[in-house]
Amino acid sequence: xxxxxxxxxxxxxxxxxxxxxxxxxxxxxxxxxxxxxxxxxxxxxxxxxxxxxxxxxxxxxxxxxxxxxxxxxxxxxxxxxxxxxxxxxxxxxxxxxxxxxxxxxxxxxxxxxxxxxxxxxxxxxxxxxxxxxxxxxxxxxxxxxxxxxxxxxxxxxxxxxxxxxxxxxxxxxxxxxxxxxxxxxxxxxxxxxxxxxxxxxxxxxxxxxxxxxx
Ligand SMILES: NC(=O)c1ccc[n+]([C@@H]2O[C@H](COP(=O)([O-])OP(=O)(O)OC[C@H]3O[C@@H](n4cnc5c(N)ncnc54)[C@H](OP(=O)(O)O)[C@@H]3O)[C@@H](O)[C@H]2O)c1
Numbered sequence: 001x002x003x004x005x006x007x008x009x010x011x012x013x014x015x016x017x018x019x020x021x022x023x024x025x026x027x028x029x030x031x032x033x034x035x036x037x038x039x040x041x042x043x044x045x046x047x048x049x050x051x052x053x054x055x056x057x058x059x060x061x062x063x064x065x066x067x068x069x070x071x072x073x074x075x076x077x078x079x080x081x082x083x084x085x086x087x088x089x090x091x092x093x094x095x096x097x098x099x100x101x102x103x104x105x106x107x108x109x110x111x112x113x114x115x116x117x118x119x120x121x122x123x124x125x126x127x128x129x130x131x132x133x134x135x136x137x138x139x140x141x142x143x144x145x146x147x148x149x150x151x152x153x154x155x156x157x158x159x160x161x162x163x164x165x166x167x168x169x170x171x172x173x174x175x176x177x178x179x180x181x182x183x184x185x186x187x188x189x190x191x192x193x194x195x196x197x198x199x200x201x202x203x204x205x206x207x208x209x210x211x212x213x214x
Contacts, residue, residue, distance in 0.1 A: 014069030105130030157186035164188025
């Protein structure tokens with residue numbers, strides 16, 4: 001059993017990870033500004049802002065695994081990268097493993113690129129998200145090798161608008177976007193969480209990024 005703090009544990013990705021990790025018996029704490037309407041009974045919910053350094057330090061240093069499920073929007077729109085890297089530094093000092101929910105925009109459309117966010121039909125409204133996710137990925141790749149991190153970039157179709165189901169059957173890839181036989185790149189919230197908690201329990205992507213899709 002691991003002690004896991006999910007920063008942003010009430011959002012779409014975060015609440016799926018909280019639910020999955022708690023269901024597997026881990027000691028899970030969620031940290032976000034507000035409490036959820038339907039909390040996971042076995043999880044602990046703490047409130048605070050990711051912009052409050054001392055509150056973040058307290059929840060990071062008490063964890064063996066720190067999950068960042070924040071989004072680069074709202075009051076984090078221009079500060080997401082800075083906040084995630086501060087969390088990474090705190091995790092490193094605490095000897096905790098860091099797991100970040102990334103974005104599909106940073107995945108390559110083929111082995112030689114470009115990234116999905118550089119393709120012509122990539123929605124303009126997601127470009128700022130993708131820039132933030134790229135920034136975090138680049139910075140994590142340059143961190144001290146002692147920091148044990150991973151980034152899980154979801155498939156292209158992922159989010160509260162398409163929650164899907166828990167199938168337990170998905171493919172795991174690296175830096176290249178995965179598609180199903182119909183050419184769709186998609187993953188449910190539950191299956192993303194399964195892959196995320198699998199990685200916590202059996203680390204196979206140390207200091208690396210991976211993706212999951214059907
Ligand atoms: N296909 C894709 O590539 C794809 C699709 C969707 C999401 N994503 C990525 O997945 C990650 C998570 O996205 P999401 O859709 O799950 O986000 P979300 O539903 O908006 O959840 C964000 C979480 O962060 C918390 N939060 C926001 N601002 C905060 C602050 N200042 N202090 C503390 N907590 C704060 C929110 O709770 P409070 O508001 O209560 O604080 C919530 O728990 C993002 O990096 C996003 O880009 C990727």
